[in-house]
Amino acid sequence: MARGRKTVTIREVAEDAGVSLQTVSRVVNGGPNVRPQLRDKVRASIERLGYVPSLAAQRMSGSRSYIILAINDRERTLADWRERRGTDWVDQMLLGGILTCSKHGYRMMVELIDTHSDHVERELSAAISALQPDGVVLTPPHSENRLITELLAERGIPFARIGSNTPGPGIALTMGDEGAGHLATSRLIELGHRRIGMIAGPAQYSLSGWRIEGWKRALAEYGLPVEGLLETGDFGYESGTRAARALLDRNPDLTAIIASSDQMALAALEVARDRGLSVPRDLSLISFDNTPIVRFTNPPLTAIDQPIAETVSRAVEQLIAREPADDGDPVIEVAAALVERSSTAPAPGTA
Amino acid sequence: MARGRKTVTIREVAEDAGVSLQTVSRVVNGGPNVRPQLRDKVRASIERLGYVPSLAAQRMSGSRSYIILAINDRERTLADWRERRGTDWVDQMLLGGILTCSKHGYRMMVELIDTHSDHVERELSAAISALQPDGVVLTPPHSENRLITELLAERGIPFARIGSNTPGPGIALTMGDEGAGHLATSRLIELGHRRIGMIAGPAQYSLSGWRIEGWKRALAEYGLPVEGLLETGDFGYESGTRAARALLDRNPDLTAIIASSDQMALAALEVARDRGLSVPRDLSLISFDNTPIVRFTNPPLTAIDQPIAETVSRAVEQLIAREPADDGDPVIEVAAALVERSSTAPAPGTA
DNA sequence: ACAAGTCTTGAGAACGCTAACAAGATGCGC
C-alpha cells in the first residue's frame, strides 16, 4: 500500500530555498534578523512545498509545545453525559479555548481528571509529562484544588484558574459571582420581592460561596432576612427538586428563588408547577448559567449569563502571552450579565 | 525563578534500573521479549520515579503519535456558539472520543475547519502535518467531502466518516438514518396519522437524504402520499419556523411533522402554538437528535436518539486497532432509537 | 579608512524516544 507522500520537512525547504535549516526556522518563527529578500524567498519555498512544522519536533527541540491543556472534572462530565444532561459548560469552554488557541497557532487538549480521587496528582502529573503543555486551564472544582495548583506551581507551568477570585499562584479568572448574586437578588428586590430563597451550589466550589455572599449583601442592604432561605444542591436536577421543596415547605411566603444552575432552576420550576404555583405570577425564578435549555422552557427563564467561552478565551490569551519569569499572577474579572426573560415578575400584591 | 524539577526521562529510569534505554522502552510498550524479573525491576523504577514517556519524543522516533484528530465544521460550530444555540453534538462526539482515546492511551484533538472554503485542503493538510495523527474522525458534512477524503486516503492516514453509509475509502459509521426515518414515520402511521410532513436537513448532508428515503418508504408501505409534504431546513431554528409554516399553510389536514433536528422541531412547536394547534392533540411531532433541550419543552418531545458518543467511540476504537495495511474499510451501523415522550398522540378523530 | 559594534547566516549539538541491527545467552534436537 502506498503510504502517500512523505511529510515535508524543514530540510527540504532549506534546500529548495538554498539556505540553511536555521534560516528557515527563523523565518517560520518570525525571527528578528533575516534580510527581507531572503525571507521572501524562504516564504515562497514554504508556500510552494506546503511546509508546516511538526509540533512534536518543535516540542522536542526544547522550546514551546504549542499546547494548552484544559482540565475538566471527569466524574461530573461523565455523569452529565450518561444522563444526557447536557454539558454546555464543557462546550463553551472548549470553544473559547480552541478558537483562541488556533488564533495563536496553539492547540488545546482536554484531559478529564477526578478531583476527588487520591490519584489527582498522579493523573495530572502524567498528563503534564506526556504533553508538556505551555499552559494549563483549570476549571472548577479543580481551580481550588491545592494539590493541583501546587503541583503546577512547583513544575513552573503557567496556569489559569477559571471561576476563582483568589490571587495566585496562577492567573485567576472570575465571573464576578458575588456581583452576579447581588445583581440577581437586587433585581428581585426591585420587583418588590421580600422573601427570596437561594439554592446554592456545593461548598466545594468556591463560587457557590461567593454567590451566597452577593445574595446576602443585597438582602442586607434592604434589611431583609436570610434565615431559612438557603438550600444547597449539587447543580444537578434532583438536588434542585429537593432544595426547592425544602424552601417552599419552610417558607409559605416565599415569592422568589435564585438557583445556582439552570438544572436546579428547571427543577424548581417543576416543583412550583406541581404545587400549583404559577411562574412568574406566584413565584419568580432566576437561574445561573443561561445554557440553551432555558430559552425553551415554559416560561423561558430569566438567567445570569456566564461568559464562559469569553473567560476561557481570556485565560488562554494570558497563558500564551505569558513570559516565563513574569511578575505576579493577575486576577481577572469577566462580568456576568442578567438576561431577563419571562420567569420574573413583580411580587404578588405589588403595584 | 526555579523552573521546578526536570521531567523524568527514559534515561534516568534506565540508570535507576541498571538496564539499557531500549529495555525500558520495551517494558513501557509491552514489548514481547523481556524476562519477567527484569520487567518487574524496570516497572518498579518507573513507578518510583514517576516516569511517563513524552508524547512528542514518541512521535519523533517515527512510531505512532497517539493522537486522533477530530474534524468539525468551524462555520457551524461558531454559529451555534455565537447564538448560544447549544452544541450538544460537538459535546457528545468529544466525550465519546476523549473517553475512548484515553482508554487506549491516546489523546483526541479537535480541529475546526471550513468545509466550504477553498482552503479546506490547505487547512486539513496543515493540521495533519503539524499533528501527524494516527487517525482522523470526520463529522458531517466533512464526511462527504471528496477533497478531504481523498487527501486523507492519499496520505495513508486511517480515517472514519461519521454519519456516512457509503463504503470506503475510510471507515463509515452510520446511525441508520434511513431506518430512523422509517421508524419515526411508521410510529406515526401506527398512531393513525395519514398526512405526515417532513422537515429535512440540508441536501449537503447525505444523511438528510437517507432520512427522507426512510420517510418515503414508510409512507409508500401504507400507500400514503408524499406530495407537498417535504420541506428543507438547515437544522437551525429559523429555518424550522419557515418550513413548519410552509407545511401547515400547504396542508390544512396535516396531523404530524417529523423534524430532522431538535431546533427545527422546537420551531415547529412554536409555530403550532402560534396557530392555536395543541401538541400533541392536534399535531404530533417527532424530532431528531434528542439533545437535552427536548426533555424540558412543553410538551417534552418524542425524538430519535442519535447515539453520537457511542458512534464516535466506535470510530476511535476502529482507528486505534487498525493495522496499517488492513483490508477494506467497513461500514458500521450504530442504530438509533425512538424515545417516546409527550409530543406524539393518536391522530385526531382516531379511536 | 579603521576599530568596534551590529546584522545576518550557518554549523553542530541536543531534545527523548524507538527501529534496526548486533551480540551474547539459552534452549533444542540429535
Place this chain on the structure above:
DNA sequence: GCGCATCTTGTTAGCGTTCTCAAGACTTGT
C-alpha cells in the same frame, strides 16, 4: 556435546526542530 534457532539485552542511528555558538558581512563614528 555440537550446531542451529530462539530469546534476551544492548548499541547505534536517526526522527525534525531549535538552541548555542561562531564566523562573515555590513554599519557607524571618528
